[in-house]
Amino acid sequence: MMKTNDIKTLQQISCEVRKDVLNMTTKAQSGHPGGSLSATDIIVCLYCSVMEHDPAKMMDPDRDRFVLSKGHAAPVLYSILSRAGYFPKTELNNLRQVGGMLQGHPDMNKTPGVDMSTGSLGQGLSAANGMALAGKMDKKDYTVYCLIGDGESQEGQIWEAAMTAAHYKLDNVIAFVDNNNLQIDGSVSDVMGIEPVVDKWKAFGWHTFEVDAHNHSEILSTITQAKAIKGKPKMIIARSTKGKGVSFMENVCGFHGKTLDDAQLRDAVSELETNNSLGAEINAEEVSQ
Amino acid sequence: MTELVPTRKAYGEALARLGKENQNVVALDADLACSTKSIQFGKEFPERFINIGISEQDMMGTAAGLATCGKIPFASTFAVFSTARALDQVRNSICYPKLNVRIVGSHAGLLTGEDGASHQAIEDMAIMRALPNMSVFVPADSVETNSIMDFLVREFKGPAYLRLSRKGTPVLYDSNYRYKYGKGTILKEGTDLTLVACGSMVHIALQAAETLQKENISARVVNISTLKPLDTDLLVRCANETKGIVTVEDHNIIGGLAGAVAESLSELRPTKIKRVGVMDTYGESGKPNELYQKYGLTAEKIISKAKELL
C-alpha cells in the first residue's frame, strides 16, 4: 500500500474506518465500539502513513509490526487491514461469526496481516519487545508499534515489559497509551488511577511524548520525532476520547462493549459524514495514488 | 552405583550445544539461569540470551514475540513459575497462537527438596496438558533430555513444555537412544502388570519391577516421556497384555500421568489402574529422598499397589 501524509486524506480514512467499526459491530450486535473509536486515528496514521508493510509480502521479515495490545479494539484493525488489501472488505460483515476469520480479538493465524494474537490485556507490550529484540539480534531496522489501553496499564505485566524495553534499550519500540480515561467499570481515575502516567513512563526509562490522539498531524510529527530518538523505547501518551466522532457515544462508559441499534447507527453515520468535509467513500486504491 | 545426572544439567549442555548448531535458538530466563542451567548458553551466546529479571509473565510474552520473528526461544524458570505464575501468558500469547516457544520448567516435583512446597511444582503437568496445541515432554534421564532437545530444535514446531528436575537421577538409556515424538518406551518386559512411569520416577519403577520379579511377579515398565500427545497405542497394548496398570509420577495424582492414562484407557480399553504419586497435597522442606519416603514415591508403594491389581 502506498502511503500518504496528506492530513485531509487521513481524516477521510479515519471517518470511513469509524463507519466500518460501527457498521460491523452493529451488524454483529457484539464488539467494542468505544475503545475502537478512540484508537482509530492512531491506527490509521500507522497503517496509512508510517509503517512499512505490504499485503503482497505479508510475512516479510523486514516489515514494521503492530501489536494491538488492547485487543478488544480489533474492529479498527480489521477495517484498516481490509482497506489496505489484506483481505476482502466483505469479510467485515462476518465479524465474530462462527467459522469467520475475524475473531472477537485479534488472531494472527486466522486474520491475514495481524502480527500478534491479543485479547488478554497486559500482554502485547511484552510480545512487541520480543519482536524488537529479534530485530536487534538480526540487525534489521524495522520498528515495532504497540497500542495499550489506559485501563490496561493497571496490569503488572505492562510494567515488567516497560522495564525490559528500557533495560535492553529497545529504541525500535514505539508504543502508545490510548488515554481515554475510561475502562469498563467507570473512569480510570475512579477505578484505579494511573496518573501521573507520563512521569511513570519517564521513571521507567522511556522517552515520552504527549499528543492529541485525534490530531493526525500531531500524531505523525510525534512519531517522526520518536523515530529519531535512539537508545530508549518511546511512549506516546495519546490523550483520547472514548467513542470519538459520535457525540452521543463520546465519553460514555457504557459504549465500551455495547453496540448501536439501527437508528443509532444511522444517526452516528450521518454525524460522522457531516463532520467530515469530504464525506465521500474512498478506498485503499484511491488512497495509494 | 550408576551415575546420577540431573536432567536440568543435560538441558543446559544441550541448549549450549544446539545454540552453536542453530543461530535461531535464543534463551530467556527469569533470574534463575544458574539453577535452570541456561547460564551455559548465556555465557556462550550473550547476544542471544535475555535475562528478563524476575518477571515470568513478561518472559513468556517476550518469548512469544521472538517466536513470531522466526526465533526458537527456550524460556526457563522453576516449573511452578513457568506454568502457574505465567499461565495466562502461556495460554494466550504462546499456545493459542501456536508459537514456537519451548517453556522449560526445572525443579519439578518433590525432588526439588529443601526449598519446600512453594517451589515444588506438583500440578504443572496437569496444567500444561490441558492447553490445546501444547506438547508436554518429561524426560526420564539425561540421555533422553539431550535427545528431546535435539528434537525440539531440529524438528518440532509449536508450543512445548519441558519438565526437568533439580536433583540427579540415574542414567537409564545408553547414548544411542533416540527419542521419538509421542512414543513411550518399554524399558523392561513383563506379563503380569504394567508400571507406567515418567520423569524422575522411572528408575524407581524399574527398582520396583526387579523386586517384584524376585517374588515371581512379572512387571512391565513403560516410560512415558511424552505426556502429550500420549502413546495410547502402547497403553492399549499394555492393557491387553497385562492385568492392570500402576501409574507412577512425582506429581499430584490428579490430572498428570495418572489422569492422562486413566482418561484414555477408560475410553479405549478399560482396565484396572492404581496411582502412585503425590496424594493431592503440597510437599514440604526436606531432603528429596526423605520426601520421597514420606510422600510414598517409593518402590515399596509401587509394589503394594501392584499387588492390589493381582
Ligand SMILES: Cc1ncc(C[n+]2csc(CCOP(=O)(O)OP(=O)(O)O)c2C)c(N)n1
Ligand atoms: C486480562 C484481562 N482482564 C480483563 C479483560 C476484560 N476487559 C476487556 S476491555 C477491558 C477494559 C479496558 O480498558 P482500557 O484498557 O482503558 O481500554 P479502552 O478504554 O481503550 O477500551 C477489560 C477489563 C481482558 N480482556 N483481559
Ligand SMILES: [Mg+2]
Ligand atoms: Mg481506557
